[in-house]
Amino acid sequence: MTDCVLAVDVGGTKLAAALVEPGGRIAAYERISTPQPPHADAETLWRTVLSLIDRLPAARLAGVGVGCGGPMSWPSGKVSPLNIPAWRGFPLRERLQDRYPDLPVRIHNDAVAMAVGEHWRGAGRGRGDMLGMVVSTGVGGGLILGGRLVDGVSGNAGHIGHVIVDHEGPPCECGGRGCLEAIARGPGLAAWAREQGWPGETGKDLATDAARGHPIAVRAMNRAGWALGVAIASATHLCDLEVVAIGGGLSQAGPLLFRPLEDTLRAHARMDFARQVRVVPAALGQMAGLIGAAAFILAEDRYWTAD
Amino acid sequence: MTDCVLAVDVGGTKLAAALVEPGGRIAAYERISTPQPPHADAETLWRTVLSLIDRLPAARLAGVGVGCGGPMSWPSGKVSPLNIPAWRGFPLRERLQDRYPDLPVRIHNDAVAMAVGEHWRGAGRGRGDMLGMVVSTGVGGGLILGGRLVDGVSGNAGHIGHVIVDHEGPPCECGGRGCLEAIARGPGLAAWAREQGWPGETGKDLATDAARGHPIAVRAMNRAGWALGVAIASATHLCDLEVVAIGGGLSQAGPLLFRPLEDTLRAHARMDFARQVRVVPAALGQMAGLIGAAAFILAEDRYWTAD
Incomplete structure (x- = not known):
């Protein structure tokens, strides 16, 4: 062997x-x-x-x-x-x-x-320019450009969770405000839903309730999809991406998450090159x-x- | 020779x-x-x-x-x-x-x-990870990561002007909304200032009036600096940049632009790695x-x- x-x-x-x-x-x-x-x-x-x-x-x-x-x-x-x-x-x-x-x-x-795994053997295989994302308790990612992993000056490239989607949005644990992660991480989304009157606890419950049609839970998924769409539009414009692969617990919500994401992305990414980007679920799971x-x-x- | x-x-x-x-x-x-x-x-x-x-x-x-x-x-x-x-x-x-x-x-x-020139022989010389920006009639840029130019899948990487800084902001010529360019390009900024009662015409006039202390013109520079700060924070988080070099007509406004830019950037870029980024004027001019x-x-x- x-x-x-x-x-x-x-x-x-x-x-x-x-x-x-x-x-x-x-x-x-x-x-x-x-x-x-x-x-x-x-x-x-x-x-x-x-x-x-x-x-x-x-x-x-x-x-x-x-x-x-x-x-x-x-x-x-x-x-x-x-x-x-x-x-x-x-x-x-x-x-x-x-x-x-x-x-x-x-x-x-x-x-x-995770992003490297998806690029090497998963949803980004054979693509030159990919953002891999994990949407779960936090929102993280990794960036592959020109077929190679981008590290940045200190190995921190790929922090898509701290791209700003709403400059007046909620405070983020990073110390900033309105970051994608502050809005779309499971606990943040669940907190937002509870403020609206949803009785559950975790991001996982929220995804389950959304699948059952609970209106606040569905709105929470719309909110996460919107935030992801804005951040992905910005990343696509800056890096001219071919594909974005999304994994992590929240991505299990399927079309409830991906449909509002696509709607927002398509509203913001209007130039010819940016229209080409494809957003797909990660392929390799855990x-x-x-x-x-x-x-x-x-x-x-x-x-x-x-x- | x-x-x-x-x-x-x-x-x-x-x-x-x-x-x-x-x-x-x-x-x-x-x-x-x-x-x-x-x-x-x-x-x-x-x-x-x-x-x-x-x-x-x-x-x-x-x-x-x-x-x-x-x-x-x-x-x-x-x-x-x-x-x-x-x-x-x-x-x-x-x-x-x-x-x-x-x-x-x-x-x-x-x-x-422009970004390549600034990286090869200008403000980014010797740096691994740089964003070069032109802020003028439009807002454009180029991205050098790991010491090499990033092209993206279609040669369009570097479109920092279409990173979204205010999702409810003004419509952008790209068809989207709230892009950095829609807010910070000279004509956009002049239009915003005229709405506030400023009597001038061009972005250049606006920079001149700001230098003379005209309050609306100063507010317009604050607005441009704010939009640049948000976009640069997002780009730094995503790409782990070492330096951002800004050229183009509006960058001539100096501290009137760079000070609000720094304030916004520092408010949003709070993680250790992101605090390291330096924003500098381009060095090679035209x-x-x-x-x-x-x-x-x-x-x-x-x-x-x-x-």
């Missing part, structure tokens, strides 16, 4: 690890809930990652690729995931490098890994991040520019 | 041509007003370009680089500049190639040429487009990706 890549996906809710074959197929997969405070200190969490990796079958490895919640210093891979308070400046890349001293170890933002993390090793010419 | 590049800048107001040395210095320069309708048909305009080129001293050439008002089909170089009605689908690249059959002939949007057009030939590894 040709050497696989060990891919790791570190999120606030779950940790996942996989062996990914050179062609992008997942040969083995393990997952576990992320230990939550107050039981999880930094080292407990690290040992949980190691035990997860140890559950995978033995294999000859070509390298280790990681997607991890941001922010992080990049490419040094000191991570401080918003949803994992136990890790603040945790040297994840260095720890993994110590454990795999002879292999390349590469790490990037989890939304970037596996996109692991496949993308593996691509930092397996397709490094396109997806890894650092050291 | 080492071979120069013949650089041509085609705009609605003036045509310019230069011989550019391999290091980026302009060795010779000629300009002429663009023939205006109804006297200028497509062929008259073409002959004017040729006669302008003929005024330059004879030189051995390494190639021909052109910046031309958009839109155009790219890289084929059929141009339909908004402000030059005589050229609709005019095969400018082909005509120049026929005249210089043994040389590379390359053409791009004039705002892209010559940026010619120097950038020459760079399509002289630094083709960074600035020319097509055929």
